[in-house]
Amino acid sequence: MKLLKLVPDHTNVDFMRWRNIALILSLIATVASISYTVYRGLNLGIDFVGGEVVRAEFVQPVQIDRLRTEVDKLCGCEASIQALDKGDRTYQIRLPKPPGPETASNVVVSKIRTLLPRDYPGARVDAGESVSGKVSEELAADSAKAIALAMLGIAIYIWFRFEWQFGVGALLTLAHDIAMTLGFFAFTQLPVDLNVVAAFLTIVGYSLNDTVVIYDRVRENLRKYRKMSILPLLNLTLNETLARTVVTSLTVLIALGVLMLIGPQVIFGLAIAIFLGVIIGTYSSIYISVPTLVWLGVKPDSFLKTDDKDEAEVQPA
Amino acid sequence: MLEFPKWKVWLVSLVVALGVLLSIPSLLSFTRYADAWPKWLPQYKISLGLDLAGGSHLLLEADAADAQKQRLQAMEDSVSTELRRDPRIDIGGISTAGGRLSFLVRNPTQVDAAVDRMRNLTKPLALTGQRDWDVGVVDSTRVVLTPTPSGTAQALKDAMGVARDVVRRRIDPGGTKEITVITEGGNRILVEVPGVENPEQLKQLIGQTARLEFKLVDQSANPAEVQQGRAPPGSQVLPMADGNGFIAVKRRVMVSGDQLVDAKQSFDQDGRPDIDITFNTAGARRFARATQENVNKPFAIILDDKVLSAPNINEPILGGRAQISGSFTVQTAHDLAVSLASGKLPVKLNVIEERTVSAELGQDSIHKGAIASAVGTLGVILFMLITYGRFGVYANIALVVNAFLILGIMAMFNATLTLPGIAGFILTIGAAVDANVLINERIREEMHRGRRIIDAVETGYREAMHAIIDANVTHVISAGIMAYFGSGPVRGFAIVLLIGVVTSVFTAVYFTRMLVALWIRRTRPRAINI
Numbered sequence: 001m002k003l004l005k006l007v008p009d010h011t012n013v014d015f016m017r018w019r020n021i022a023l024i025l026s027l028i029a030t031v032a033s034i035s036y037t038v039y040r041g042l043n044l045g046i047d048f049v050g051g052e053v054v055r056a057e058f059v060q061p062v063q064i065d066r067l068r069t070e071v072d073k074l075c076g077c078e079a080s081i082q083a084l085d086k087g088d089r090t091y092q093i094r095l096p097k098p099p100g101p102e103t104a105s106n107v108v109v110s111k112i113r114t115l116l117p118r119d120y121p122g123a124r125v126d127a128g129e130s131v132s133g134k135v136s137e138e139l140a141a142d143s144a145k146a147i148a149l150a151m152l153g154i155a156i157y158i159w160f161r162f163e164w165q166f167g168v169g170a171l172l173t174l175a176h177d178i179a180m181t182l183g184f185f186a187f188t189q190l191p192v193d194l195n196v197v198a199a200f201l202t203i204v205g206y207s208l209n210d211t212v213v214i215y216d217r218v219r220e221n222l223r224k225y226r227k228m229s230i231l232p233l234l235n236l237t238l239n240e241t242l243a244r245t246v247v248t249s250l251t252v253l254i255a256l257g258v259l260m261l262i263g264p265q266v267i268f269g270l271a272i273a274i275f276l277g278v279i280i281g282t283y284s285s286i287y288i289s290v291p292t293l294v295w296l297g298v299k300p301d302s303f304l305k306t307d308d309k310d311e312a313e314v315q316p317a
Numbered sequence: 318m319l320e321f322p323k324w325k326v327w328l329v330s331l332v333v334a335l336g337v338l339l340s341i342p343s344l345l346s347f348t349r350y351a352d353a354w355p356k357w358l359p360q361y362k363i364s365l366g367l368d369l370a371g372g373s374h375l376l377l378e379a380d381a382a383d384a385q386k387q388r389l390q391a392m393e394d395s396v397s398t399e400l401r402r403d404p405r406i407d408i409g410g411i412s413t414a415g416g417r418l419s420f421l422v423r424n425p426t427q428v429d430a431a432v433d434r435m436r437n438l439t440k441p442l443a444l445t446g447q448r449d450w451d452v453g454v455v456d457s458t459r460v461v462l463t464p465t466p467s468g469t470a471q472a473l474k475d476a477m478g479v480a481r482d483v484v485r486r487r488i489d490p491g492g493t494k495e496i497t498v499i500t501e502g503g504n505r506i507l508v509e510v511p512g513v514e515n516p517e518q519l520k521q522l523i524g525q526t527a528r529l530e531f532k533l534v535d536q537s538a539n540p541a542e543v544q545q546g547r548a549p550p551g552s553q554v555l556p557m558a559d560g561n562g563f564i565a566v567k568r569r570v571m572v573s574g575d576q577l578v579d580a581k582q583s584f585d586q587d588g589r590p591d592i593d594i595t596f597n598t599a600g601a602r603r604f605a606r607a608t609q610e611n612v613n614k615p616f617a618i619i620l621d622d623k624v625l626s627a628p629n630i631n632e633p634i635l636g637g638r639a640q641i642s643g644s645f646t647v648q649t650a651h652d653l654a655v656s657l658a659s660g661k662l663p664v665k666l667n668v669i670e671e672r673t674v675s676a677e678l679g680q681d682s683i684h685k686g687a688i689a690s691a692v693g694t695l696g697v698i699l700f701m702l703i704t705y706g707r708f709g710v711y712a713n714i715a716l717v718v719n720a721f722l723i724l725g726i727m728a729m730f731n732a733t734l735t736l737p738g739i740a741g742f743i744l745t746i747g748a749a750v751d752a753n754v755l756i757n758e759r760i761r762e763e764m765h766r767g768r769r770i771i772d773a774v775e776t777g778y779r780e781a782m783h784a785i786i787d788a789n790v791t792h793v794i795s796a797g798i799m800a801y802f803g804s805g806p807v808r809g810f811a812i813v814l815l816i817g818v819v820t821s822v823f824t825a826v827y828f829t830r831m832l833v834a835l836w837i838r839r840t841r842p843r844a845i846n847i
Contacts, residue, residue: 003703003704003705003706003846003847004703004704005704006704009761009765010765055678057677110515110517113515113517124675124677125514125673125675126674126675126677126678127672127673127674127675127678128671128672128673129671129672129673130670130671130672131669131670131671132669132670134378134669135376135669135670139804142802143802145802146798146799146801146802146803149798149802150794150795150798150799153794153795153798154791154794154795157790157791157794161787161790194803194804194806194807195737195740195806195807195810197807198737198799198803198807198810198811201795201796201798201799201811202744202795202796202799202810202814204791204795205791205792205794205795205796205814206748206792208788208791209748209751209788209791209792212784212787212788212791213755213784213787213788215787216783216784216787216788217784220780220783240762241758243758243761244754244755244758247704247754247758248748248750248751248754248755250700251697251700251701251747251748251750251751251754252744252747252748252751253747254693254696254697254700254747255693255694255696255697255743255744255746255747255748256693256743256744256747258689258692258693258696258743259689259693259740259743259744262685262688262689262692263685263686263689263739263740263743264681264682264685264686264689264736264739265685266368266682266736267736267737267739267740270737270740270810271740274744
């Protein structure tokens with residue numbers, strides 16, 4: 001059987017040649033992504049700003065305008081209504097957080113619950129959520145804390161396991177990946193809920209997965225080829241690990257792509273965020289994690305202890 | 318490489334068989350063959366989260382101001398009772414203003430005696446050496462009781478424990494349902510009830526403090542003043558529950574709902590819903606004495622500081638039974654009866670978060686999630702097969718075993734599968750082959766370097782191990798943080814990822830290594846296609 005080789009044997013791409021161009025492009029993309037996120041804002045779900053959401057399913061197609069008029073009259077507010085399918089039968093109705101007491105007010109949701117089946121025979125409320133301002137503030141703070149902690153924790157682990165330059169490289173890679181994914185959510189205005197935060201945490205883990213495998217090989221090669229200068233060594237490493245990077249990213253993308261296309265609609269945000277994160281992470285593990293090592297002055301003797309270094313000079317291998 | 322001792326083969330096979338065995342009941346439970354699993358085999362099962370099973374999730378928070386108020390009121394009651402035991406101490410001007418309880422001692426020589434009695438009412442707190450109330454005297458005749466911060470904290474803690482039990486009894490009077498009621502973070506209670514899609518009734522049940530009191534109506538009060546909210550000394554003005562004005566009642570409680578043993582919804586002579594209550598022995602005795610002493614006077618039945626009704630005492634009520642009427646429907650009477658029978662909530666609870674999923678949506682999620690898992694797994698299997706041939710087959714067997722192991726371990730710990738958990742499962746399927754990719758790529762490389770087959774395979778497994786461990790630690794860190802910070806569904810995602818990391822290292826490294834070793838030992842291949 002002839003096996004599929006996506007990366008041919010003896011591939012030799014001069015990745016490091018484009019490292020400065022890639023850096024400039026990445027920097028521009030990151031800054032643009034962050035500015036855009038700040039300018040446009042994220043479409044934060046009720047998990048983080050409070051409010052009420054109802055998911056309703058109808059037997060017959062329903063005009064969105066008619067539904068909107070009725071719901072607005074019910075709550076005396078401006079509801080945002082979104083069709084969840086193409087047949088105009090599943091809608092998500094979102095109501096803003098009511099002013100006043102810090103409790104979740106489900107008055108409107110319970111009205112909708114009783115009114116919908118009356119006005120639209122067979123209609124059903126499939127899911128209802130309401131989150132108070134207090135809880136949403138806590139969830140937002142906890143999420144931010146968790147992402148920051150995960151980034152730091154992994155950077156520190158890599159610093160201990162490798163060298164400080166590798167830790168910095170990992171941290172920069174993560175910051176880049178998170179910034180780009182945030183920009184994507186700002187651009188598409190896909191709702192950001194707790195599941196998306198879980199996706200961000202997963203990206204932190206998976207983006208670094210690639211980076212760690214490459215760093216591992218950098219360390220191995222630094223010990224093996226002490227006389228090789230750093231740029232060719234990094235190129236060699238990237239080419240050696242390229243096949244693995246491509247195959248693993250593809251298997252993850254196959255699984256997530258399926259989940260995104262035919263999986264439950266409720267976790268679409270989670271699936272697409274990780275899908276995108278894996279693609280971004282594959283790029284950044286090559287063009288951010290590795291070039292950082294050059295700028296931070298990693299040398300063939302970086303992994304030798306101080307007294308070993310002296311010996312290495314006296315007795316070159 | 319080739320030494321893979323018999324006992325190791327048996328051990329690895331045993332773990333795999335056990336994992337498969339443990340996962341089957343859970344898999345069957347999603348199908349209509351749920352009863353096909355023999356009863357004598359292990360029955361471990363994965364439980365479904367509310368987002369898959371359907372149900373209601375409520376997060377309740379104690380109303381701190383109400384807790385404070387109830388505590389002051391309880392103290393006021395015990396102060397009156399205590400001082401009544403010593404008729405020489407004549408007090409007046411009881412006040413609960415400013416979160417403190419204070420009263421005037423009319424005879425200055427009795428101030429010390431009053432303070433002594435108050436000190437006996439307070440309790441020492443464990444560890445701190447503080448007492449739960451500070452007793453002091455101002456203006457030489459006014460005794461002041463101030464709640465200490467640690468006393469307030471302890472009271473809240475006790476109240477939450479009681480509240481949790483009360484909430485559980487109210488939602489599930491029979492104690493038969495699989496509901497979750499746990500305290501969280503000191504002042505919150507998390508309630509999860511599978512199968513309930515409209516939480517309104519739940520909230521109605523929980524929302525009532527259900528503090529029931531019987532007090533005498535103060536007939537000496539001037540009706541005009543009462544409507545303006547002014548009551549004679551020793552009395553208080555309370556609103557009628559039906560909104561029809563106000564009524565003045567004596568502050569002293571005749572009997573309270575604490576002394577109930579049972580409450581049931583029933584009907585009065587005219588067929589209107591009411592509630593039958595039964596007092597315990599002490600309550601029945603107090604009720605009998607109070608009604609004997611006050612025949613032909615009206616008394617008020619008060620629920621949560623609102624007067625339900627104020628009937629006349631026609632004759633002494635000696636049997637310890639009474640009916641409470643009001644403008645009830647069968648449902649409200651039933652709910653109130655459940656609330657009364659379950660005891661009063663020591664603190665008012667507010668709903669601060671609510672999430673409900675219907676069983677249909679949950680079923681739909683399971684269905685779509687299962688299909689996505691199957692298609693995703695097939696896609697990965699196919700891709701691995703065309704990329705690595707025979708070694709891809711080994712990786713694929715490991716992948717399938719891994720899927721069973723994840724489910725088996727989740728079943729063993731009775732872990733909860735949530736919708737994001739299904740996503741975590743699919744993600745793990747995609748990522749679990751990474752270890753095999755690392756190993757196989759390394760074997761390819763070592764073959765190109767000119768190593769012989771056995772040597773190449775051996776080096777491949779050994780050298781890939783560093784990267785596999787390092788790469789998986791990053792997953793453990795991010796998933797661990799997610800499990801710690803995340804709530805409900807997200808925690809379910811993290812738990813699947815964590816279990817997946819452990820099982821995938823086992824299947825991808827030890828299990829495939831065993832398969833490869835057995836194959837090489839048996840056939841001694843001259844060339845391998847990788």
